[in-house]
Amino acid sequence: MRLWPLGLILLASCTQSEPLIDLAEGPPNVIIIALDTFRADHVGVLGSDTAKTPALDRFAAESILFTDCAAASTWTLPSFASLYTGRLPSEHGTIGGSQHRLGDDEITLAERLKANGYHNTAFIAVDYLGKEFGLDRGFDRFLDYSNFPVNERLKKYQRRVHDVFRAPPREPWFLLVHYFDAHDPYEPPLPFARMYYEGDERAEPEDPARNIDVIYDGPNRVRQDPRTRYRWLEGVRDLRFPVRQYAAGVSYVDHHVGVALDSLRSSGLLDESIVIVLADHGEHLTEHDIYFTHRLPYAETLQVPLMIRLPGAVHGGTRVHSPVSLIDLLPTLLELLDLDPAASVSGQSLTAVMRGEEPENRLLYAEYGALEDWNARSVWDARWRYTEIVDDGVRGVELFDRRADPREQRNLATERTDLTRFYAAALDARFGAQRPLLLDPSVVPQQELDPAVKARLQALGYVDVGGQ
Numbered sequence: 001m002r003l004w005p006l007g008l009i010l011l012a013s014c015t016q017s018e019p020l021i022d023l024a025e026g027p028p029n030v031i032i033i034a035l036d037t038f039r040a041d042h043v044g045v046l047g048s049d050t051a052k053t054p055a056l057d058r059f060a061a062e063s064i065l066f067t068d069c070a071a072a073s074t075w076t077l078p079s080f081a082s083l084y085t086g087r088l089p090s091e092h093g094t095i096g097g098s099q100h101r102l103g104d105d106e107i108t109l110a111e112r113l114k115a116n117g118y119h120n121t122a123f124i125a126v127d128y129l130g131k132e133f134g135l136d137r138g139f140d141r142f143l144d145y146s147n148f149p150v151n152e153r154l155k156k157y158q159r160r161v162h163d164v165f166r167a168p169p170r171e172p173w174f175l176l177v178h179y180f181d182a183h184d185p186y187e188p189p190l191p192f193a194r195m196y197y198e199g200d201e202r203a204e205p206e207d208p209a210r211n212i213d214v215i216y217d218g219p220n221r222v223r224q225d226p227r228t229r230y231r232w233l234e235g236v237r238d239l240r241f242p243v244r245q246y247a248a249g250v251s252y253v254d255h256h257v258g259v260a261l262d263s264l265r266s267s268g269l270l271d272e273s274i275v276i277v278l279a280d281h282g283e284h285l286t287e288h289d290i291y292f293t294h295r296l297p298y299a300e301t302l303q304v305p306l307m308i309r310l311p312g313a314v315h316g317g318t319r320v321h322s323p324v325s326l327i328d329l330l331p332t333l334l335e336l337l338d339l340d341p342a343a344s345v346s347g348q349s350l351t352a353v354m355r356g357e358e359p360e361n362r363l364l365y366a367e368y369g370a371l372e373d374w375n376a377r378s379v380w381d382a383r384w385r386y387t388e389i390v391d392d393g394v395r396g397v398e399l400f401d402r403r404a405d406p407r408e409q410r411n412l413a414t415e416r417t418d419l420t421r422f423y424a425a426a427l428d429a430r431f432g433a434q435r436p437l438l439l440d441p442s443v444v445p446q447q448e449l450d451p452a453v454k455a456r457l458q459a460l461g462y463v464d465v466g467g468q
Contacts (some may be wrong), residue, residue, distance in 0.1 A: 001371065003061065008407050008409060011405040013027070014133075016032045018355070020153050020310055020314060020315070020336060020351060020354060021274070021310060021311060021314070021336050022311075023335075023337070023338055025120075027116075027117070027172045027174050027337055028169070028172065028272055028274050028311050028337075029171060029173050029174070029175070029271050029272060029273035029274070030113065030118070030173075030174045030175070030273065030274050030276075030333065030337075031173070031174075031175045031177070031258055031273050031274070031275045031276065032067045032174075032176045032177070032262070032276045032278065033177050033179070033260065033261075033275070033276065033277045033278075034080075034176060034177065034178045034179065034278060034279070034280060035145070035179050035182065035184040035253060035277065035278070035279040035280075035305070036093050036094035036125070036126065036178065036179060036180045036182065036183055036279065036280055036281075037132065037180075037182045037184075037279070037280075037281065037282070037283050037294065038059050038182055038253070038279035038280075038282065038304065038305065039250075039282035039283055039285075039300060039303070039304070040069070040134070040279070040281075040282065040303040040304050040305050041244075041282075041300070041303065042247060042250045042303065043056050043057075043250075043301075043305050044056070044057045044278075045060045045061075045065065046067060046305060047286065049079070049252050050196060050247045050252050051254075052247075052254075053251065053254040054254065054259025055254045055255060055257050055259075055261065055338070056070075056148070056254050056257065056305065056307070057256075059256070059257075059258075059261060059275075059277060059307055059309065060307050060465050061316065061317055061453070062205065062309050062313040062316040062317070062318060063275075063307040063308055063309040063313075063316060063317075064307070064308045064309075064310070064315055064316070064318045064319075065278075065318070065319050065320070066306040066307070066308075066320045066324050066350075066355050067319055067320065068095045068303070068320075068321060068322065068323045068382070069138055069278075069279060069283045069303070069304055069305065069306035069323075069325070069326065070302040070304065070323065070324075070325055070326070070327075070366060070380075071279075071282075071301075071302055071304050071326050071366065072089060072325060072326060072365070072366050072367065073089050073095075073220065073281070073297075073366055073368055074203060074281050074282075074294045074295060074296065074297055074301040074366070074368050074402055075280075075281055075294050075368075075462075076129070076280050076281065076308075077094055077096075077100070077128040077133060077135075078094050078095055078096065078368075078449075079280040079281050079326065080128065080129055080135055080368070081094040081102050081106075081133075081325060082137065083101075083109070083215060083278075083280070083326045083327070083328065083329060083330070084102075084108040084109045084110070084135065084209045084229065084330070085106050085107070085108060085109075085327075085345070086327050086329070086330035086342055086345030086347040086468075087106070087327060087330075087345055087347075088179055088327065088344065088346050088365055088367060090367055090368045090431065091344075091346060092106050092193050092225050093106075094133070094134075095367065095369075095370045096368075096369055096370030097380075098369070099126050099232050100132045100133075100370070101132070101133050101288060102137075103131060103137060104134070106134075107342070108124070108135070108137050108138050108176075109138070109329075109333065110116075110138025110139050110174060110176075111137055111138035112139065112330075112334070112339070112342065113138070114138045114139075114140070114174075115358050116337070116339055117172060118172050118173060118174045119170055119171075119172070119173045119174070120138055120139045120140050120141070120173070120175075121139065121140065121141040121142075121143075121164060121169065121172045121173065121174070121175050122136070122139045122141070122142050122143065122159070122174075122175075122176040122178070123134075123143050123157045123161060123175075123176065123177045123178060124142070124143070124144050124145070124146070124176070124178045125145045125146060125147065125153040125154070125157075125177070125178050125179065125180035125181075126146050126183075126296070126460075127144075127146045127174045127453045127456055127457055128457070129178060130142075130144050130146065130453075132449055132450060132453050137310075139176075139203075140169075141169075143157060143160065143340050145157050146453075147452070148455065148457055149250075150180060150181060150183055150184075150185065150187070150460070151185075151187045151188060151189060151249075152182050153180050153181055154253065154256050155256075155439035155446050157464060158256055158259065158260065158382050161177055161260055162260070162263045165260075165264050165269060165443050166263075166267055167179045168194065168269065171192065175211075177260065178375050178410075179256065179257065179305040181249060181253050181256075182246065182249040182253050182283075183249075183252050183460065184242075184246075184283075184292050184293070184460075184461065185233075186231035186242055186245035186246045186248070187232075187245070187251040188245070188251075188252035189252070190411060192249070192251055192252040192255070192405045193245070193250045194244075194245070194248065194249065195248045196245075196247045196248055196251075196345075197240070197241055197244035197245065197246040197248075197321050199238065200238075200276050201236045201237065201238045201241035202235050202237055202238075203237060203238070204237050205238045205239070209239075210238050210239045210240050211237065212233065212236055212237055212238060212240060212241075214239065215233070215291040215292070216230070216231055216240070217310075219289045220289060220291055220389070221288070221290045221295065221296070222290060222291060222293055222295070223243070223295070223374065224461065228292070229461055230292065233433055239286065242285075242292055243285050243286065246283060246285060246292070256358070256453075257277070260461065261275075261336075261386055266428075271312050271313070272311055273311060274308065274309070274310060274311065274333070274336065275308075275309040276306075276307065276308050276309070276329070277305060277306070277307040278304060278305060278306045278326060278329070279304035280283075280304070280307055280326075281294050281300065281301050281302070281304065281418050282294065282299075282300050282301045282302065282303060282304060283300065284296075284298075284300055284301060285300065287300045287407065287408075287409075288300075288408075289419040293461055295368065295388060296368060296376050296387075297366045297367075297376050297377075297378040297387055298387070298408050299385070299400075299402075299406060299407060299408045300407075302366055302378070304326070306324065306326070306329075308350075308354070310336075310384075311365070315354060315355070315356075317356065318356065320350070320354065320359075321366050321378065322353060322359035323362070323381060323382050324350055324364075325347060325364045325365075326345030326347075326355075327345070327346055328346060328347040328348055328349065329347070329350075330342060330345060330352075331345055331347050331348055331349040332347075332349045332350045332351060333350040334349075335351050336351060346386075348362075360450060361381065362380070362381070363379050363381055363426055363430075363433060364379070365377065365379050365427075365430055365431075366378045367377065369390075370387070371391060372390075372393070373391075373392055373393040374390060374391060374392070375389075375390050376388065376389040376390065377427055377431060379423050379426050379427055379430070380402065382402070382403075383401065383402055383403055384399060384400065384401060384402060384419055385399070385400045385402055385428075385451065386398070386413075386419070386420065386423030386427075387399075388424070388427065390394050392451075397413045397420060397424070398411045398413055399411060399412045399413040399416055399419055399420055399423070400412065
């Protein structure tokens with residue numbers, strides 16, 4: 001891997017007539033603003049009809065916006081591990097359960113940048129991104145705010161983020177800022193709390209469809225004791241209340257993202273940096289009989305925002321509509337920075353489509369779970385999504401027309417058996433016909449968690465083994 005000695009002048013190796021980044025003055029800073037539990041369809045510029053996100057909408061106007069981006073998994077640990085490595089969960093092994101740690105043989109984005117002269121800082125707000133799970137590797141400065149209440153975490157470190165912008169470390173530098181506050185329990189502070197809800201959430205709703213008892217009934221696929229899982233909703237009767245509170249939390253996070261971006265702009269660093277806004281996964285908000293969590297690979301959990309602002313806002317306002325994955329980010333950054341490509345990655349660089357070139361047809365994949373009787377894998381392209389879900393040991397298949405049915409409500413698997421066979425064969429080719437799971441301790445690094453870490457994760461609704 002080539003290093004950048006201090007003062008070395010680099011020329012872009014891009015063969016295109018217009019390189020996306022001019023490296024003649026040295027490498028740009030890299031800033032990733034990661035939004036946890038943030039659905040794509042709750043971002044205004046991506047079609048939100050509930051949540052308002054003016055800061056992200058403004059940022060999108062200066063960025064290359066990927067309108068069809070998906071995560072490689074539906075929850076934080078495997079999704080971030082895939083983001084950092086450019087590999088699918090079953091490839092890097094961090095596929096499920098609190099004991100599954102990223103292996104030391106996996107090279108993370110932060111480690112690659114550090115090896116090339118970057119000084120790396122992370123602000124993280126959940127234990128899954130910390131040292132217990134191996135995702136702290138490569139950072140010179142690591143600030144962990146997991147021990148604060150969910151809706152107070154960004155407030156605790158926002159000022160320190162501004163301090164980094166005002167007095168950044170030696171250049172070049174990589175900064176990860178992780179905003180967790182849209183996660184349940186949905187309790188954004190004033191003036192955002194209740195901004196999309198009017199009425200009394202504790203009164204019996206007139207519309208029976210809005211009765212919250214459904215989340216405690218058998219059809220709820222949460223696979224946890226709902227009375228424990230939804231303790232934060234005790235006394236609430238209106239199902240619409242948590243749905244609207246989630247949207248309020250999205251707007252709350254958007255506001256603080258805007259404050260951070262304004263600080264970056266006023267520091268003069270915005271145009272010297274690659275700034276990326278993304279989310280690790282979405283959230284079930286009543287769809288598919290799953291409530292207020294993130295489990296199975298449907299549109300509401302997989303589809304996430306991805307915006308890349310290049311130095312000087314080059315190609316700002318570009319819209320890329322072809323399907324992409326978060327595992328594409330690592331190879332994209334390496335190519336933008338003219339670094340050696342990473343070996344054994346499943347993602348591919350997006351620089352060609354960022355320039356406006358026609359995308360190639362490709363299949364994308366996501367995985368959830370590591371229990372033999374409870375897991376799922378999904379494959380999709382621009383038109384169709386096919387998913388196999390093993391629930392209590394029974395395998396079900398689902399096929400959705402993503403264009404005609406973007407919320408994925410009508411299962412066409414029995415009507416389009418030709419497509420079902422095609423995408424099932426694609427999963428066979430990608431993962432093997434038996435879909436082997438990585439539960440063998442000799443394959444997946446495991447460890448006992450610190451009791452405090454374990455307690456915090458349990459309080460957030462995560463379980464100790466298996467799928468999440």
